[in-house]
Amino acid sequence: MNGGPRGVDVDADRTLLSVLRDDLNLTGAKFGCGEGQCAACTVLVNGVATKSCLTKVGAVEGKRIVTIEGLAPEGKLHPVQQAFLDADAMQCGYCIPGMILGAVALLGRNPNPNDAEIVIGMNGHICRCGTYPRVMRAIRALAGNGGRA
Amino acid sequence: MKRRDFFALLGGGIVVLLDDEIYAQETGGPRRGGDAPAVPLEIGAWLHIGETGVVTVYTGKVEVGQNARTSLTQAVVEELHVPPESVEMVMGDTDLTPFDMGTFGSMTTPRMWPQIRRAAAAAREMLLDLAVRKWSVERTTLTIADGRVSAGDRSASFGELAHGEKWTRTIPASVPLAAAADWKVAGKSLPKVNGRAIVTGAHKYSWDLKRPGMLHAKVLYPPQFGAKLISLDAAAAEAMPGVKVVHEGDFVAVAAPEVEKAATAVAALKAQWKPVTAAADYRTVFQYFKQTAQDGAAKAKNLTPYTIAYIAHVPLEPRAALAEWEGGKLTVWTGTQRPFGVRSELVQRFGIPEERVRVIVPDTGSGYGGKHNGDAALEAARIAKAVGTPVKRNWTREEEMTRAYFRPGGLIEVAGKAAADGTITEWEFHNYNSGGSGLQSPYNIPGKKEQFHQTKSPLRQGSYRGLAATANHFVRESYMDELAQSVKLDPLEFRLKNAKDERLRNVLVAAADKFGWKGRKKTAGRGFGIAAGFEKGGYVATCAEVGVDPKSGAVKVLRAVVAFECGAVVNPEHLRNQVEGAIAMGLGGALFEEIQFGEGKIATNRMSKYRVPRFADMPVIESVLLDRKDLVSAGAGETPIVGIAPAIGNAIFDANGKRIRRLPLMA
Numbered sequence: 001m002n003g004g005p006r007g008v009d010v011d012a013d014r015t016l017l018s019v020l021r022d023d024l025n026l027t028g029a030k031f032g033c034g035e036g037q038c039a040a041c042t043v044l045v046n047g048v049a050t051k052s053c054l055t056k057v058g059a060v061e062g063k064r065i066v067t068i069e070g071l072a073p074e075g076k077l078h079p080v081q082q083a084f085l086d087a088d089a090m091q092c093g094y095c096i097p098g099m100i101l102g103a104v105a106l107l108g109r110n111p112n113p114n115d116a117e118i119v120i121g122m123n124g125h126i127c128r129c130g131t132y133p134r135v136m137r138a139i140r141a142l143a144g145n146g147g148r149a
Numbered sequence: 150m151k152r153r154d155f156f157a158l159l160g161g162g163i164v165v166l167l168d169d170e171i172y173a174q175e176t177g178g179p180r181r182g183g184d185a186p187a188v189p190l191e192i193g194a195w196l197h198i199g200e201t202g203v204v205t206v207y208t209g210k211v212e213v214g215q216n217a218r219t220s221l222t223q224a225v226v227e228e229l230h231v232p233p234e235s236v237e238m239v240m241g242d243t244d245l246t247p248f249d250m251g252t253f254g255s256m257t258t259p260r261m262w263p264q265i266r267r268a269a270a271a272a273r274e275m276l277l278d279l280a281v282r283k284w285s286v287e288r289t290t291l292t293i294a295d296g297r298v299s300a301g302d303r304s305a306s307f308g309e310l311a312h313g314e315k316w317t318r319t320i321p322a323s324v325p326l327a328a329a330a331d332w333k334v335a336g337k338s339l340p341k342v343n344g345r346a347i348v349t350g351a352h353k354y355s356w357d358l359k360r361p362g363m364l365h366a367k368v369l370y371p372p373q374f375g376a377k378l379i380s381l382d383a384a385a386a387e388a389m390p391g392v393k394v395v396h397e398g399d400f401v402a403v404a405a406p407e408v409e410k411a412a413t414a415v416a417a418l419k420a421q422w423k424p425v426t427a428a429a430d431y432r433t434v435f436q437y438f439k440q441t442a443q444d445g446a447a448k449a450k451n452l453t454p455y456t457i458a459y460i461a462h463v464p465l466e467p468r469a470a471l472a473e474w475e476g477g478k479l480t481v482w483t484g485t486q487r488p489f490g491v492r493s494e495l496v497q498r499f500g501i502p503e504e505r506v507r508v509i510v511p512d513t514g515s516g517y518g519g520k521h522n523g524d525a526a527l528e529a530a531r532i533a534k535a536v537g538t539p540v541k542r543n544w545t546r547e548e549e550m551t552r553a554y555f556r557p558g559g560l561i562e563v564a565g566k567a568a569a570d571g572t573i574t575e576w577e578f579h580n581y582n583s584g585g586s587g588l589q590s591p592y593n594i595p596g597k598k599e600q601f602h603q604t605k606s607p608l609r610q611g612s613y614r615g616l617a618a619t620a621n622h623f624v625r626e627s628y629m630d631e632l633a634q635s636v637k638l639d640p641l642e643f644r645l646k647n648a649k650d651e652r653l654r655n656v657l658v659a660a661a662d663k664f665g666w667k668g669r670k671k672t673a674g675r676g677f678g679i680a681a682g683f684e685k686g687g688y689v690a691t692c693a694e695v696g697v698d699p700k701s702g703a704v705k706v707l708r709a710v711v712a713f714e715c716g717a718v719v720n721p722e723h724l725r726n727q728v729e730g731a732i733a734m735g736l737g738g739a740l741f742e743e744i745q746f747g748e749g750k751i752a753t754n755r756m757s758k759y760r761v762p763r764f765a766d767m768p769v770i771e772s773v774l775l776d777r778k779d780l781v782s783a784g785a786g787e788t789p790i791v792g793i794a795p796a797i798g799n800a801i802f803d804a805n806g807k808r809i810r811r812l813p814l815m816a
């Protein structure tokens with residue numbers, strides 16, 4: 001979990017989202033719908049973007065989980081976080097942690113996505129404020145270097 | 150808070166109070182008489198510079214994604230010559246900030262922004278006064294930059310100057326301000342001041358907050374709107390460890406240590422409800438509007454009907470509140486656009502004085518006009534009172550989609566005539582239920598008749614980004630095209646023929662130029678549309694290009710060009726962001742958003758049943774900002790939304806000759 005082992009004594013049936021938020025105090029993963037429609041709850045499980053609202057906590061035992069809080073070492077920003085800031089890719093910001101982790105995963109599997117690939121890769125994420133063009137711009141700026149600065 | 154308490158709270162320094170009697174009157178102000186209000190009545194905003202040099206500004210406005218925190222910070226930076234990092238903006242806290250009617254109606258920029266600039270300008274003059282006094286120098290020798298005042302080789306930080314002071318100055322809201330052309334930081338793009346907290350997940354929304362000993366609550370809602378509770382068997386829920394049941398009349402709720410447990414407990418309640426007969430469903434509602442029109446329906450026979458569906462705000466952060474009672478005082482953290490309105494709701498509900506209720510609004514996961522009231526706050530406070538611990542009431546998406554209020558549906562009937570040269574000679578326009586905003590045509594039509602008819606609504610309805618201006622512009626601008634068609638004129642030419650207002654003409658021409666309207670080339674399955682309008686002090690024109698699938702009729706918006714003029718531009722980057730956001734949001738209401746309901750229930754009760762725009766729905770969006778430095782800045786969060794639906798509708802007609810007279814267009 002974010003670079004080190006974390007143990008929790010909870011019912012294995014609970015969702016990863018609620019355990020992250022309520023038991024581990026990691027509230028960067030957001031509740032938006034609870035049914036896999038919005039991706040606000042996205043976290044990385046072994047590098048794969050995963051909707052934590054649909055994931056049972058028991059299913060991630062022993063896996064590598066990265067939440068937005070653990071994406072970059074304390075005080076530093078990940079290049080994708082920086083790119084979102086540079087593109088002013090946020091309004092209320094509620095969708096943004098999920099978007100950033102989705103983008104990290106996308107760039108991880110395709111370091112050089114074109115626009116159509118970004119749209120397909122990110123289409124599961126809803127931004128009700130409509131920052132889509134800005135998010136596109138942020139990801140485009142990183143395409144070609146795999147999300148590394 | 151009393152004036153003398155400012156320094157007790159903040160320590161020494163200087164304080165500027167902005168006396169805005171006019172604003173207080175216009176907005177109805179805080180309640181006079183009775184309970185003493187928290188901050189003196191007529192204060193619009195206040196600002197403190199402390200001994201550490203931190204500038205703290207207090208405003209009752211809230212941040213819901215429209216970037217008020219940043220634009221108001223800019224106002225301070227501009228006048229006070231401090232780095233943005235040393236400005237702290239305290240927003241939407243009823244114990245600390247001055248009364249404010251609410252964050253809506255695009256009022257933050259035209260009203261609060263100049264107020265804060267004035268307060269900051271006054272503070273600057275006070276700092277200069279202090280330097281004159283302390284150094285015995287001529288005022289004209291002083292310079293102020295980067296949070297320091299200097300004269301020759303002498304220099305002091307704001308904190309050093311404010312040290313040991315307890316100086317308050319009250320200024321009127323009428324002090325003149327620097328003209329837009331002389332702005333330094335305002336008018337340029339300042340990055341979002343709390344952007345870092347957002348990209349690192351550190352910012353806490355209402356949904357994220359916790360208090361020690363807090364329980365999570367769920368409310369048992371009736372299966373149909375308005376159904377009354379006949380009987381309740383709560384034994385199974387009560388037997389669950391840690392679960393508490395609250396039952397007060399028709400109000401039934403549970404509280405439990407975990408969210409999941411609260412959900413299980415509420416599902417275990419056995420309730421019987423008296424069924425109700427619903428007045429209308431989402432198809433019959435338009436007839437229902439006409440039948441229930443309070444002033445009677447329109448008489449004219451030749452009217453063309455258009456319909457507008459109810460739609461939901463779907464803020465990505467559903468409504469949420471955390472309530473805590475301590476020593477007879479209630480504190481509620483909640484995402485709302487009206488902190489003081491929510492305080493009043495709580496005051497009324499619990500019959501306690503205003504100073505016993507504090508509402509704090511963390512920067513919120515958007516609102517779009519949907520978070521004006523305190524539904525979640527009332528629930529949380531009521532349950533917290535009954536169970537005796539802090540209570541969290543986070544609405545689920547399903548609760549958000551069914552228990553919140555909606556943008557009103559509407560029936561709009563319109564008739565008009567144009568002479569052969571394109572001059573509009575007759576215009577009659579009736580809006581049932583959706584509202585009066587944007588009802589007035591911005592075109593010059595002598596003898597036009599426009600009327601809003603109040604009706605009954607089968608659903609709870611309320612504010613929404615742009616209010617009824619979206620519905621009224623959709624119908625007006627669609628019908629403008631119908632009239633243009635009737636006299637075989639180009640839609641742009643026809644509009645220009647009837648538009649005398651220079652600002653309206655300017656946006657039309659700017660959008661058309663950027664879009665390449667004149668040189669557009671029709672190909673199979675492609676269409677082009679244009680629409681314009683005026684709302685909340687801003688002018689907008691929108692051009693859209695659509696592709697229509699000849700078989701399925703599916704519409705894809707390929708390109709949208711928006712020309713927007715809202716006076717002097719405060720922050721161009723954020724303005725573009727708002728324009729893009731308005732297009733994205735408007736696209737949903739234009740194409741596919743629709744609340745389906747019947748038998749007192751909402752069928753579109755989840756995100757999987759209610760489509761909102763996604764990446765793949767986005768057109769290429771280009772915005773042209775007409776910066777009018779000579780005009781006051783108007784708010785920008787709403788107006789750009791009004792042109793997109795009619796531009797798309799007109800483009801669909803251009804593509805396939807089908808005039809669709811309903812929103813959503815693709816229903």
Ligand code: FES
Pocket residue numbers: 030031032033034035036037038039040041042051052053054
């Ligand atoms: S909250 Fe998980 S997808 Fe929406």
Ligand code: FES
Pocket residue numbers: 090091092093094095096126127128129130131214465514515
């Ligand atoms: S920024 Fe508000 S939902 Fe994306």
